[in-house]
Amino acid sequence: MTHADIVLPNLGFGMEEGRVLAWLKSPGDAVRKGEPVAEIESDKATVELEAVVDGVLEAILVPADQAVAVGSVLARIRTGAAPAEIVSTAPAPIASSETPGRASPVAQRLAQEHQIDLNRVQGTGPNGRILREDVEALIQAGAPLTAFAAPARPLTAPAVRKLARDNGIDLSQVRGTGSEGRIRREDVESLLSVGTPITPSVAPSPSVATPPPATEGRREIKLSTMRQAIARRLSQSMQESPHFYTVAELDLTDAIPALPAGIGLNAFLLYCCVAALKAQPELNATYEDGRLYHYDHVHLAMAVALPEGLLTPVLHRADDYSLSGLAERSRDLTARARAGKLKPDELAGGTFTVSNLGVVKQVERFTAILNPPQVGILAVGAAKPRPVVIDGGLHIRTTAFVTLSADHRIVDGMGAARFLEALDGQVRGFE
Numbered sequence: 001m002t003h004a005d006i007v008l009p010n011l012g013f014g015m016e017e018g019r020v021l022a023w024l025k026s027p028g029d030a031v032r033k034g035e036p037v038a039e040i041e042s043d044k045a046t047v048e049l050e051a052v053v054d055g056v057l058e059a060i061l062v063p064a065d066q067a068v069a070v071g072s073v074l075a076r077i078r079t080g081a082a083p084a085e086i087v088s089t090a091p092a093p094i095a096s097s098e099t100p101g102r103a104s105p106v107a108q109r110l111a112q113e114h115q116i117d118l119n120r121v122q123g124t125g126p127n128g129r130i131l132r133e134d135v136e137a138l139i140q141a142g143a144p145l146t147a148f149a150a151p152a153r154p155l156t157a158p159a160v161r162k163l164a165r166d167n168g169i170d171l172s173q174v175r176g177t178g179s180e181g182r183i184r185r186e187d188v189e190s191l192l193s194v195g196t197p198i199t200p201s202v203a204p205s206p207s208v209a210t211p212p213p214a215t216e217g218r219r220e221i222k223l224s225t226m227r228q229a230i231a232r233r234l235s236q237s238m239q240e241s242p243h244f245y246t247v248a249e250l251d252l253t254d255a256i257p258a259l260p261a262g263i264g265l266n267a268f269l270l271y272c273c274v275a276a277l278k279a280q281p282e283l284n285a286t287y288e289d290g291r292l293y294h295y296d297h298v299h300l301a302m303a304v305a306l307p308e309g310l311l312t313p314v315l316h317r318a319d320d321y322s323l324s325g326l327a328e329r330s331r332d333l334t335a336r337a338r339a340g341k342l343k344p345d346e347l348a349g350g351t352f353t354v355s356n357l358g359v360v361k362q363v364e365r366f367t368a369i370l371n372p373p374q375v376g377i378l379a380v381g382a383a384k385p386r387p388v389v390i391d392g393g394l395h396i397r398t399t400a401f402v403t404l405s406a407d408h409r410i411v412d413g414m415g416a417a418r419f420l421e422a423l424d425g426q427v428r429g430f431e
Contacts, residue, residue: 002079003077003078004079008070008074009345018040019040019068020038020040020063020074021065023060025037026060030055030057033051036051037049041161057077059076060075114135114139116139118130118135160183160185160308169188169192185307229309237371237372241408242407242409243367244416245404245405245406246413247404252383252398252427269402270326270330271426272423274300274319276423279419280419280422283415283419284298285374287410298352300353301353301354302355302356304338306338311342312347312353313333314348316345316346316349352378353368353377360382361384364401365401378404379404381400384400
């Protein structure tokens with residue numbers, strides 16, 4: 001028999017450690033390749049970790065709610081093993097007292113957060129096991145809720161939970177101001193800024209510097225863990241990569257009315273960008289440890305804004321999609337990024353990034369910082385009517401300014417110009 005290790009992946013943006021939130025499988029359970037087995041948390045996102053092979057979960061090496069370094073072995077799968085041969089080396093997930101062994105850990109956590117009595121839930125998993133999807137279905141249907149005897153886990157984002165942990169704040173004592181009582185980063189930061197005691201479970205680190213004397217009208221806003229990770233990563237990018245910028249104005253007047261029903265401008269520009277990268281492959285590249293890599297396929301990352309920061313989920317093999325397929329896939333990724341349901345591989349492996357602020361009509365144009373190790377990123381401004389001179393005459397056309405940021409170590413000015421030329425050709429040639 002052989003074994004396969006499940007390790008904590010690197011989800012990008014300088015991630016150094018992560019936390020196992022819950023195990024979805026127990027030692028002895030059969031697993032299929034690609035099946036979610038755990039839920040993990042980084043500074044930036046909560047994702048599901050999948051089994052790497054078919055087999056049986058032999059051992060859980062890192063229990064839930066424990067932080068470990070990237071690359072740590074979390075569990076081991078044995079291929080060809082029988083369930084009776086399996087022995088756990090870590091505590092098994094604790095089952096709900098109302099439904100012993102019937103609910104997965106994530107289902108239990110969701111039920112606690114929404115105060116749902118699991119005895120009233122019909123499980124659709126093997127042997128009637130209650131899965132996360134069963135609880136989510138009740139939540140979406142607005143089913144009557146019955147409170148648990150145990151306190152519910154506060155609703156909040158991964159970065160906010162880590163900020164509270166780092167500062168010894170008990171989130172159960174924090175009043176959330178978000179929808180459905182969700183605890184926002186600002187709720188925790190406001191407590192930190194005034195020094196309100198919130199029954200800390202862990203004393204604040206003695207290495208934390210003493211705050212300066214209070215100044216009237218000034219208050220400190222603690223940076224979220226996600227924002228600190230972004231700051232480190234982008235500071236590194238600006239320091240190590242010599243950025244240069246080229247700007248183009250795209251005429252979208254004829255393309256917009258030709259778009260199929262249900263296809264938005266953002267999806268269209270992603271599609272045109274993919275085609276331009278195929279025409280100018282030197283921008284579809286990464287520069288890592290002094291080595292340049294080109295790719296046969298375009299793995300397009302797209303910036304998605306979240307309350308806690310920015311995620312860049314990746315459209316892998318984006319050049320294999322039609323316009324409608326790319327639109328559907330990008331909508332799915334965006335929705336799951338905002339819901340914290342991305343898979344680890346959907347946050348890694350990008351070869352080029354598009355950042356679109358065009359939804360804010362006041363943003364004419366902007367520049368974006370490279371997403372290392374990529375060598376190019378495209379910033380898209382608002383599409384709006386503008387005066388354009390054509391054949392000596394003044395016309396009103398719907399245009400958008402796009403700015404390409406490129407790594408001058410790898411890309412020269414003419415290469416950037418050719419990419420923008422190819423992008424403009426894709427837009428003008430759309431029928």
